[in-house]
Amino acid sequence: MKTLIISPDEARYLALINQGLDNYRQHKTKKDLLNIITKLGYVQIDTISIIERAHKHILWTRFPGYRNDMLDELIDKDKKVFEFWDHAAAYLPMKFYRFSLPRKKMYAEKYKTWEKKNKKLLKYILERISAEGPLQSRDFDDPKKRGLWWDWKPAKEGLEFLFHTGRLIARARKNFQKVYDLPERFLTAAVNTEMPSYEELAEHLIMKSITSGGITAENEFTYLRYHNRNITKKVLIDLTENSKIIPVKISNDEKTIYYSTTKILNKLNNAFKFSNDVYILSPFDNLVIQRGRLKKIFGYDYVIECYLPAHKRKFGYFCLPVLYGDKIAGKIDTRADRKTGELTVINEFWETGVKTNKDFRNIYLNKLNELALFAGCYIVKYNSK
Structure with missing residues (x-):
């Protein structure tokens, strides 16, 4: 099949509209929230909460009226979303549940020796949850029984083994800790x-x-995801030959082959323009999580430095990328202190021409105030140079 050549502007446009970063003001209901999660394909969960938990930040970016209870209901009440693993811990639409099963099978096979050594522990965990109902890891913490096989640490390992093999499911999180239950319940x-x-x-x-990216390359859709490499390559060829997907190249990057669909590419038939909205993104946002893709499509080289020793950081512990229209305008190092109610902007790092753009500055400052409220703060303490 002939490869379609699109412009960098067209590539960014498809990426942004498929990431839900073009009509965020329209979202108001729990159904809208489910549609966002479904279109994104997954929403990453991470322990870092310098501003707010990653999944909350990602969803708030696309749904300013987001409330935690909406996601909780989609999981535990409506059974429309579940927690498992994508390329990392994530919330996924329940319609994708069956596609979590191959990884669960692989995990069980990979750790079968561990399972044999811990049969009594696993039996104990399952019997307790079966009899008592949903439990957290802390429910297995008994100071009087420290050092035995039902101690908290091995119990935690057992809970996670049962979760990753599908014999337990996380039906909720309380204080960010999983609440485990039997899948059949x-x-x-x-x-x-x-x-x-x-x-x-x-x-x-x-x-x-x-669906989530508008266009995607092979190394992007397989990124840290369990699959059979040879079969995936064959399926990619079959889908292309049957015109279910279309090979695409960006005019300034003829080495990378992307794939899309006719339906998505048809969005380029009409004239389009980028908004002047500003989004302050989580470092784990779906738009920026694959740094190679971000550099190729948006021309922005981004590294999160929280995993580096302090002396090796060039910018800051937890810099947030700032999207303005179709460009990454820069990044800001910021921190929320909910005790004092202050969101502190420690420093800013802008691309050329951004700092002097008055229109951008006004929108950005308003967005900072919105970010502060989202993070549980009411004051923006602006310390950047």
Whole structure:
């Protein structure tokens, strides 16, 4: 099939509209929230909460009226979202549940020796949850029994093993800790629990990535995700030959082959323009999480430095990328202190011409105030140079 050449502007446009960064003001309901999660394909969970938890920040970026109870209801009440693993810990739409099964099977096989050594522990955990209902890891912490096999640390390992192999499910989080339950008590009859073939899994990964990114490259849809490499390559060829997906190149990067669909590419048939909205993104946001893609499509080289020793950081512990229209305008090092109610902007690092743009500055300062409120603060302490 002939490869379609698109411009860098067109590539950014497709990326932004498929990431839900073009009409965020329209979202108002829990159904809208589910649609966002479904279109993104996953929402990453991370322990760092310098501003707010990653998943909350990602969803708030696209849904300013986001409330935690909305996500809680989608998981525990409506059974429309579940927690598992994408390329990292994540919330996923329940319609994708069956595609979590191959990784669970792989995990069980990989750690079968550990399972044999810990049969009594796993039996104990499952019996307690079966009898008592949903439990957290802290429910297994008994100071009187320290040092035995039901101690908290091995119990935590056992809970996570059972979670990653699908014998337990996380039906909620309390104080950011998983609440574990039996799948049969959580999943409804409507959930498809049929094990997909490797071919089905590959097509799912490809189409999910196209839906969320507009265009996607092979190294993007397989990024840290369990799959069969040879079968995935074959499925990619088959989908292309059957015109289900279209090979695409960006005019300033003819080495990278991307893939899209006719439906998505047809969005380029009409004239488009970028908004002048400002988004202060989480470092784990779906738009920026794959740094190579970000550099190729948006021309921005971004590194999160919280995992580096302090003496090796060039910018700051937790810099947030700032999107302005179709460009990454720069990044800001900031921190929320909910005790004092202050959101402190420690420093800013802007691309050329951004700092002197008055229109941008006004929108950005308003967005900072919105970020502060989202983070549980009411004052922006502006210390940047």
